[in-house]
Structures are given as C-alpha cells and as structure tokens.
Amino acid sequence: MTSQTLVFSLDAQLLERIEQKFQEKVRFAEARKSELFHIFQQELTQEETWALKYIYAYMPVNDLADYNGDLFLSHVRRALDTRKRVPWGDRVPDHLFLHFVLPYRINTENIEDYRGLMYDELAERTAKLSMADAILETNYWCHEKATYIGSDLRTISPLTMIRNARGRCGEESTLAVAALRSIGIPARQVYTPRWAHCDSNHAWVEAWADGQWYYIGACEPEARLNQGWFSPPARRAMLINTRIYADYPGPEDITLSEKGYTEINLLENYAPTRNIYVKVKNEQGEPVP
Template sequence: MHNIEKAYQARSTFSWAKEIPDSIFLNEVLPYRVFSEDLDDWRGDFYDRFSKYVTNSKTIKDAIVAINKNIRDEVKVDYNTQRKKADQNPSESISQGMASCTGLSILLIDALRSVGIPARIAGTPNWHDNRGNHSWVEVWINGKWYFTEYYPDKDLNYSWFLADAGKADPNSKEHSIYAASYKPAATSFPAWSETEVYADNVSQRYIDLFNQQYSQQLKDKSYTRLNVTMYLSKDQCQPEGRTKCNVDIFQGNDQIGGGSTATKLQDANDHLTFIVKKNQSYTLRYSNKSGPTEKKVTVNDEPLNVILYFN
C-alpha cells in the first residue's frame, strides 16, 4: 500500500505525471520492481531524496535531466564489477556503494519513477560479437521511448553502446535488445535469476536509430572513419593472420565506443570501424598477449587505419 500511495502522490504532485496515460503509469511508474531484483521498500525514501531536484522542472525532459545529473552524488554508488550480484536492489547497491550496469539502471529507474517519470530497463543478453551483456535505461516522453544511462551522455539517445545496439539481431534471442515490462508481453528478458521478466523485443528501434545517427555523421564533414585490425603478429599481416580482439575507444575519460576486430573468417575488407571527429586524439584500450594495454592515436582529415598485434 505504501508503494501505491507514494506513486499516486507523485502523480498528483508533478505536472508531467498528471499527463501520463494510465497504461504507461501502471506499467512503467507504479511497479515496485524493475527487473529480477529482490523486493525493496524504496519508493518513499527515493521520493524524499529526488523530488527536490525536479521542483523547478517545467517539462518531463527537464526532470529526467535533473535526476540523471544528480543521482550519483545523491546515492554515492559507482560502477564496480566487485558488487555482490548483478541485479541488486537500491538498498543493496547503496549499502555497498557499488553496482554494475543492471544495478545502476535499477537505481536510476527507481529514482525516475519516484517522481512520476515512466522508466524501464533495456539491454541485451549478449552483444552481436559475443562481447558480453549490457543494461541501460529507457524513459518515456510524450509517447516515445528514449535511452539514457546512470552516467548520462550529452543528450538522450546518445551513448557509447549505440553502435553495438544498432547491430542487434531481432531474430536471435541471445543478440536482441529487450525492454522489460511489468505486464505480460510478447517475450521475456533473460534475467540474472529464475524470476521471469516479461519484455518486448525493441531491437529494430535501436537499429533504425543507429543507422540514422551513422548516416548523419557520415554526411558531416567533421567526422571520418577509424578502422582497427588486429593481427596475430607482425609477420602475419594478411587476412588469414587476423584475430578477434575486444577494443574500447575513449576520448579523454569518456568511452565513445567499443567492438571486436574481424577474424580470418571474415571478409578482408571487414574492419572494426568507429566514426570519430577529425583532428582529435583517442585512446584504444584492448588486451594482447602481455595483458591489458592501450594505444593513443590522432585522427586528421583522412580515414585512419590502425594495426594492432596480439604477440
């Protein structure tokens, strides 16, 4: 009852919450659970914590930005894979001061829901190149869903992972993008426990969004391609000598992308490609035979081909 009372208090308090359709409120604001986490009486505490940040917000997007901007300093939880489990509830993450992407997403979603903002968890069980899973947050604004993360990018629908999400396979349960649902839905989201999590397959929306942003960047003359290939060694620099390597690209402290290099089984013209701004410096982080390493590169006006070696 306390969860219901506080949810309706938020709905009657904030202008954007009053305008949310019942179908959205009941599925993406009212629910007490986001994913497969243990139950937690979070709503009253979070209403008290986060309502102050949205008091002066004029629109739902203003409120989203305000919560996203302040959540880390409010709860003092940071990304750390040493957390006790993946699908932590808010109390578990706050008590440890750490969480991984699923726990961080649950924190942000509960903070948003506490002030009447529809939010849900989205993610993939495994990226298209088998680099592992990832979870993030979707928010509802005037009939459309947008994505963000606990550590926000420059705007909604921007993040380092979009290039990977844009290569999702809607026909593969392992490589699809899902958005969780409290009510029964068309499919289920592979969770971290035996708890069934209803979900919708939203892969195509991410594919379309990536293609749209990708084409816009290619038309923008201030961007170019950075192609990455890894060979087994310097004396094996031919297509048959290529090997898979997970590479993350950073600009300063901010990750702007990631992916896997092509193997010998892929087309000789298949490269790990990043679309980057010209006349900028970047850091590639990867692992070779010696362990984790990095390579700094500067991109000028022309496309840059970067060669890495495993041995």
C-alpha cells in the same frame, strides 16, 4: 459497476482478468493470507484497491513468500500520491503508469520501501524542469550516488546500491529506473543478452517523456538524451528487450508472453530492423514439426 471501467482506463474485460489472476494468488498464498491480504480490510480508494490487485495479479510467486502486504500498499500509495504531485503526472497515460511507474519490482533485487526516500531527494530538484530534463537530472543524481564495479549475479536493491556506492550495469539501471518511477516518470530496464561483436551483455534505461521513449546510460549522465557509449554497439546487438510484469499489449513487438510477464523487443529503437519470415519444410515440402 460501470464506474469501475474508468479506473486506470481499464474496461470490464481487463478488470475481470485482473480479478481472476488476483484470486488465483489469494488461493495460492492461503498460508500467508493474513500477512499479504490484510491490507484489503483497510479503507482503500478504488484506485488503491485496483492498483493492489493489479500488482498482486502479476506478482512473482517468491514475492508472495518474502514480503508482507504493508510494503505493497506503501508502494501503491506513494505511486498514486506522486502522480498527483509531480507537474507531469496528468500527462502520463494510464497504461504507461500501470506498466512502468506503479510496479515495485525491476529485476531480481530485494524489495524495499524506497519511493518516499527517492521522491524527497528528487522532487524539488526536478520540479521546475521539463520531463526530458528531469530524466537527465535524475541520472545526474544517480551518478552522484553510485558508480560502476563488477559484482555478483544477483541484483542488489536500489537502496543497497546507494549504501555501497557501486554496482554493475544491471544494478545501476535498477537504481535509475527506481529513481525515475519515484517521481512519476515511466521507466524500464533495457537489456541486451549479447552484442553482435563480442560475447558480452549490457543493461541501461529507457524513460518516457511527453509521448516518446528515450534512452540513457544509467549513472552515466550525458548532456542530452539518446546518447551513451553503448550507442554504436547497440546498433549491432542481437536482441534488446525488457520484461514487464503484466499482460502487456504492446505496441512494441511482443517476443514472449507468459502467465506472469511479457517480454518485448526494443531493437528497432536502436537500429533499422525488418521482419524475415522463414518456412522450414521436409523433402516432401511439408512443414517440419
């Protein structure tokens, strides 16, 4: 139907792709069909239906085994309701909402129903602020909840982070992204697997406000955006990227596009960059396989 093309500004071709991927997950998870897909038997709005199909379409397969549909429906309904409540909700374009507000997963954390709890803590606190100031204020809130300490390799969930009051940078940034998304602000976890000056890595957060992406050190509040202890080494990083659970079209440089996710290169947000093209040929001047 023509009206469907208006849902999240998705055209018929994109809706068809989401439907196809959704049906693949339905067939793949046949053994847990009742636990995962019974929610579609409820009375759903068109937005709720397509938001659910969207997150199922790009859901990691382990989540199909570990969680039930009620959890995903709660995330969807909270995200849609928050978008209507926050003062900047109508300023966030649909494609940013789908890719950087709606998703329930950030890293490898266990999934919990955190959106309502964080919204209740942050909504009034940020309601009269600009989007940029709301990002800063949310990071102050994160700083009040947790501080840095090294931990195991698996990322703990945002609520576990609050209960523990400490975690490593990957967990701090997971908490901050979850908090920002809970008040309808697009956010993504940014990661450098290696600096240029040492064999180490780091994770932080980018958040979107009124047409521009900014960065913050998660749980490390500063007086302004685009400021952090890692700013100088970020200019010498080998790679700065983020993973998006979707067929993400850009506009950032896409470095990897797999069936369930897309990775984008964000290095140009931190340092001057340019493209270098390399041709590898054998002694006969032919391309090397």
